Amino acid sequence: MEVYQGKSVFGGIAIGRISVHKKDEQQVKRVRIEDSEQEILRYRQAKQTAMEQLQGLYQKALKEVGEANAAIFEIHQMMLEDDDYNESVENIIRMQQVNAEYAVASTGDNFAQMFSAMDDDYMRARSADVKDISERVLSVLGGRATGIAASGEPVIIVADDLAPSETVQLNKDLVLSFVTVHGSVNSHTAILARTMSIPALIGTAIPLTDDIDGKVGIVDGKNGCIYVDPDEDTLGRMQQLKLEEQEKKELLQTLKGRENITIDGKKIMLYANIGNSKDLAAVLQNDAGGIGLFRSEFIYLERDTFPTEEEQFQIYRTVAETMAGKPVIIRTLDIGADKKCDYFEMEPEENPAMGCRAIRICLTRPEIFKTQLRALFRASAFGNISIMYPMIISVDELRKIKTIVAEIRQELTEQGVTFGEPKQGIMIETPAAVMMSEELAKEVDFFSIGTNDLTQYTLAIDRQNPKLDAFYDPHHPAVLRMIQMVVENAHKAGIWAGICGELGADTTLTRRFLAMGVDELSMSPGSILPVRKIILETDVTKERENNNLC
Structure with missing residues (x-):
């Protein structure tokens, strides 16, 4: 048995087989073959398997994220059937008498370069798609599973690191936990792990070798460690702890349907944070009163091109309709800092956390902002949607936003498009916003305090830097006083x-x-019921007396 220590991102215990996830591990060698026709047949069979995989992914995505977002898998199927692509692969096999892997990799590289050199934005975006389909065929030819946790058995993912866009696409049904070598407990990836309620560790000195791949592992999210090939005593002890944990969860289920009202009658709104529409099941399962933060940037992070107005509208509408009149607060695009999209083509910054991000991108690139706002206003006609603007630091920014919103309303009215009147609020994430909160409050319908960035900017500590975790104190008196203000x-x-x-x-x-x-x-979502339990047991009047807040 080997034990590796890390930093806990989300508690809980996961027991299962380990799957080591390595990026860019498909090394293609040129091999001379004798029977080119047999090799072409081998390629065609691999292509057919890849087509079946893509069809399966399309059907799955259709159910989870809607037709607009599933369309990418249809595009990949069409590209894989493209005559030019297939003729290139088969011609290389015949003319050079080489293996199918080499022919696919060469064709993929050639077509990707061709697309990336085109003037048309849409065609340039196809460069990434042709690489994707080529990687899929190579995986089939090599007998490798595609994607993270592609096997049918739920596993513990072990990786060097996972980008937010990778984490959000994890199939929760096939992932018991994830453990990474790098990362910070305050990174957005860590936040997503908590959203998904997956036991997770980061900063774990675990070797990413074939030696541990497939072995039984135990992730102890409470104590921040992973056991590889545990002995019988450890396995039995952890199974018992997991059983006790499950019993506690079942007890919390009795709190479902209860109103969030304190002993002395104060009602609290208890909402869930989500990254995409796939999280809605967890929201409903945990009995959240609404969605307090829909991170819309993940619609962008999951793609290689800008999502259209119609694609965004369908996603927002689905969320609003699913929540059936309960509040849905959607944060506008918060790209930047640790959340990057290559197709935004943003210039590198020495300090991206303080650079061009969130509302600053939206106000300097209004064409992106307007597309999202049009989708949000249209979707608000189908449910209780509110719009929340991130990283606001001044009244002047709010007035610029209101001017753009007025333009959107006028456009939609003139075009005869149905839309609602969503409430509009802002996130308080900087000391500047705190100090201006009296003036800002007169301009909006609500405040939502983003304590992750507020702590970072108040303490002047980069929350992405794991070396500073010991100094990062979200309970700092300065942070709490700002919340009070x-x-x-x-x-x-x-x-x-x-x-x-x-x-x-x-x-x-x-x-x-x-x-x-x-x-x-x-x-x-997984934190809703534990917090509800505390609310139901709290006397606010006494707490104010205890904290000298009378």
């Missing part, structure tokens, strides 16, 4: 204030937040 200024203006950062799920602070007068707490 924001809540007081919101109430003075007659609007509500909530918390959608990670502190919203921090049960050691729940009573303190209630005493401060926080109206809403938004968190990963």
